[in-house]
Amino acid sequence: MRNDGRTTMRRTGQAVRRRTARLLVAGNVIIAAVIVCGWIPGPIGAAVSVLLLPLGVVSIVFTVAVFALLRRAAIPASATVLLWLFAVAPALPALPGASTATAITIASQNVRAQSGGGEGSATDLMARHPDLITLTELDDSSREAANRVLADAYPYSYTVGTVGVWSIHPLVAEEPLDLGLGWKRALHITVQGPGGVTSVYLIHAASLRPGAQSARDEMLAALAETVRADPSRHVIALGDFNAATTDPALRFLSAELDLVRPTTGITGYTWPAAFPLVKIDHVFQRGFDVGSASTVRAGASDHLATLTTLSTR
Template sequence: MIDVEHRPPHTRRAPTAAARWLAVASIVLLFVVAGGWIPGIVGTAVAAALPWLGLVLLALLVIALFLTRRMIILILVPALLWILAMAPAFPGLPGQTGSESASASELTVVSQNVRARSGGAAASAAELAQSGADVIALVELDGDSLSAAQNALATEYPHSYTVGTVGVWSRYPLTDAEPLTLGLSWKRALRVEVQVPSAPVAVYVLHAASVRPGHQQDRDTMLSGIAEQVAADPAESLIAVGDFNAPSTDPALAALRAEADWARPTDGTLGFTWPVAFPLVRIDQVFVRGLDVVTSNTMRAGNSDHLATLTRVR
């Protein structure tokens, strides 16, 4: 009689169990990633988590590689869908600067949510001015922080316009300044025209309403409103900055993406801006039309819970 070596039952079952769990995880992730195209709170929640779901998918691929390679094909389905969903938020390449005339036509715009009642508006304003910015946009300003910012910027940025909780300071003259309600009953946005020597640039500054479970309509209304404003704006060159309270791939930004280009970070990162201690999501956005992005990155300033965005355009 020939003895046949039998593997322990648990050894045979291990790959099957791993395959089963990987299959379930892949299907769940497929539906989660697909939810990023659903307008409303579902799309916003998925958009916030989407960059980190890439790490989950990578972990599943590594597990499949070692335990059950036949599952790799199944995991690639949500992985490819993830790449498609994340594509609009991937980093970009810096633009070329080159000639002296090109440098002369560049405009640097910085924007930050300075966090109301933090007492750090003056520090934020001073540090943002040190970046060499031509235009500084600040949002979530209360009475004290507005006064502090005005005092800190008055000398280098003599041209300013503020309304509600948002403000803009410029080295160049401002014209056609107007407050924007964007469909709400209070003013949390503005538009000005910066008289840059090379050509005027329309600048929008926005502080969108917050997002909380069951309370998202105000934010969506504002994002829809600014998309309509940009679509109707006759300016050849414009830039929209501020705290949009929307992750980069949020479906609520789709209408604005159709009218202007999202400024991709050029520092090789995804440009996360909040919270400052450990940035998890980008909710402070930059959109441009009729302008080329030379560089776009983030920087710390003051004691806000938001990183500032710093964008150089031409």
């Protein structure tokens, strides 16, 4: 009788483990369906791109638990992890390359309007000795403060609307860009740098809000069209794109330029600065090798700054 009781308990435990494992596999199937939705343009794809990291963490936990409970169910469970890795592949870190004498280093940050952070951001970024400093979400006071800090060391500058660039190298051309927004949140400059002429686009994309993201998507699509028409051999597009790395809205720009992936850290997330959960500040390039790409704290902004070194090919 005692043995029958033990057998019953063992069978009951096995049944519970199987049932739990099946529930976890079902959970991973649901996660997989959500990940697939991340390739849908528009609000759905944008939302999923922000949630990819937690979705991956949950999927990995589920898969490990399934392996512990019912090993034969681990294979279908792990399929979701593989799908997730495929989805986040564009955001995975890259190995740093070698910097050369023709390298150009650019520091870029959203300084956060009304934060009074223009002076602090400019000071902290200047201490990194980049060739170019680009700032977005500038208001009048932060623009003036940044100019005061950077004027001597960075004698070549151009600002328009909420964006600005300061350079130690001459600017041979400069123009504002509205990218269909109707007011200036982007600019284009041509820099005479150590490796020759470089075409640089700086953007502060329209904000992403639930049910109101068309302005952002239109700006990003317009930037991609502008870059497509640019015959320059060396092109850089950077700034606050208000789009996570895997957001479908970036696919047109990604078809024209290569996304610079982080070479330090794991994610290169930039926002919010206190505890970064998503990367919305990016650098895209054409005609360069990536020497390094990292994030740094600067000023009082709610964004981390990007610091990127590119070498001409």
